Amino acid sequence: KQEVTQIPAALSVPEGENLVLNCSFTDSAIYNLQWFRQDPGKGLTSLLLIQSSQREQTSGRLNASLDKSSGRSTLYIAASQPGDSATYLCAVRRGTGRRALTFGSGTRLQVQP
């Protein structure tokens, strides 16, 4: 059974800092991995999606890496801003053809102005 763990559970940083969020998964037979952002009272917004054959994806100040063999992914946020404050969720899609995602419990990020 796939399990996804995110560390740390919460993180508070001053504005401008670079930071790394970690995600680990127990079954390396994944199809892809997605990072989402969840704002309070709102749905999830997909930030980056990495296919199992890829090593990283970049979008603006965000960079996500994937090491499938070790079951790890990181989300790097450069020059953090108060608007980055949210919960960041990592999710893996099973490699069996089923389309469900298995989510971690998230990292709650607060960027202090």
Added chain:
Amino acid sequence: DTAVSQTPKYLVTQMGNDKSIKCEQNLGHDTMYWYKQDSKKFLKIMFSYNNKELIINETVPNRFSPKSPDKAHLNLHINSLELGDSAVYFCASSQSGQGYEKLFFGSGTQLSVL
């Protein structure tokens, strides 16, 4: 225009009642999902429909019955509500066969069973 919209946003009801949550997507996707987010913030898949056909049912009690009248809609009906059903329910959609299948989520329905 909202891509995935679900109603209502909040639902407060008594134990034993029957309630429905509606979801619609205007992205032209062929696959829709219901996820449940519990108090510990874990999101877990409940159902998935592809072209109106059920493809995933993750050991959800049969009090929960999804209905997909067409591929743009996936409604969730819950019978005999229990306290443990209190959670945030998210609808999502994706397009299969593209290799990426990025998921788009609705804003959630917070269900409180009293």
